[in-house]
Amino acid sequence: MISELFRYEFLQNAFLTGIFIGWVAPLLGVFIVLRRLSLIADALSHVTLSGIAASLWIGRLFPSLQWINPLYAGMGFAVCGALLIEKFRTVYKSHEELAIPVIMSLGIGLGVIFISLANGFTSDLYGFLFGSINAVTRFDFLVVLLLTLAVTAAVFLLFKEFFLLSFDEDYGKTSGLPVRALQLVFIVLAAVVVSVSIRIVGVLLVSSLMTLPVASAMRLAKSFRGAVVLSVVFGEISVIAGLLASYYLDLAPGGTIVVILGILLLFSLLNERALKARRTVGRG
Numbered sequence: 001m002i003s004e005l006f007r008y009e010f011l012q013n014a015f016l017t018g019i020f021i022g023w024v025a026p027l028l029g030v031f032i033v034l035r036r037l038s039l040i041a042d043a044l045s046h047v048t049l050s051g052i053a054a055s056l057w058i059g060r061l062f063p064s065l066q067w068i069n070p071l072y073a074g075m076g077f078a079v080c081g082a083l084l085i086e087k088f089r090t091v092y093k094s095h096e097e098l099a100i101p102v103i104m105s106l107g108i109g110l111g112v113i114f115i116s117l118a119n120g121f122t123s124d125l126y127g128f129l130f131g132s133i134n135a136v137t138r139f140d141f142l143v144v145l146l147l148t149l150a151v152t153a154a155v156f157l158l159f160k161e162f163f164l165l166s167f168d169e170d171y172g173k174t175s176g177l178p179v180r181a182l183q184l185v186f187i188v189l190a191a192v193v194v195s196v197s198i199r200i201v202g203v204l205l206v207s208s209l210m211t212l213p214v215a216s217a218m219r220l221a222k223s224f225r226g227a228v229v230l231s232v233v234f235g236e237i238s239v240i241a242g243l244l245a246s247y248y249l250d251l252a253p254g255g256t257i258v259v260i261l262g263i264l265l266l267f268s269l270l271n272e273r274a275l276k277a278r279r280t281v282g283r284g
Helices: 011-032 040-062 070-091 095-115 125-130 137-155 159-167 170-173 179-201 206-220 225-249 253-283
Strands: none
Touching: 011 040, 011 137, 011 159, 011 179, 011 225, 011 253, 040 070, 040 095, 040 125, 040 179, 040 206, 040 225, 070 095, 070 125, 070 137, 070 179, 125 179, 125 253, 137 159, 170 179, 170 225, 179 206, 179 253, 206 225, 206 253
């Protein structure tokens, strides 16, 4: 049955794209969670949706521009939103957390306006909201592949710097790190990962793929590197199993992936409790 599934090019594209997203989203998600920026994925996903809706509206007004892929327009919006978040964080230094809900609210507002201008919800918008394995093209896969390689290279090259900023930003400043530049690089990487993940998981669920694997890994890992590895493993398991289940059971891929992530989190919590119980019995 599995071999028959991969005879179709659109399914090959979806699974290969999902594998790379399952790698890169949790990889960056570890740093996002540690920096207590978990809601940033939600904010950027809504900004991405406004860009997608704006692209569909422009394509409706100017048919000659319909060749523009809405997802890449959304990615441009996401990068702009990420830069605005970083700008607001410097403006409201005593209340940096305000930046995320401000940009999220603007993203939702613009999204609603552009969706209404684009003649309401269409099948394209529905696919972006909840994810779709039918809409992933070979070009989408190649773009995700290149972006995954770029984000992975950036994370590994700046691993120590991102690690330090995640735990002690003030120490990073005193030690001479270019904190401002690193912040900008990090938040742009987050915007790129959020926007490319939307194709598989959807706008409403993309933050789950960046946070739930990390939540599971943090209960089981004994080191930071271990948490990174386990997060990626959980992300890959959920994406592959979720795409298979969504195909054979005719379910929404985004929701299926998130439910599997929730099951993995439950098992990690139960396993942690079981380990603690064994240690208690052993001491007794």
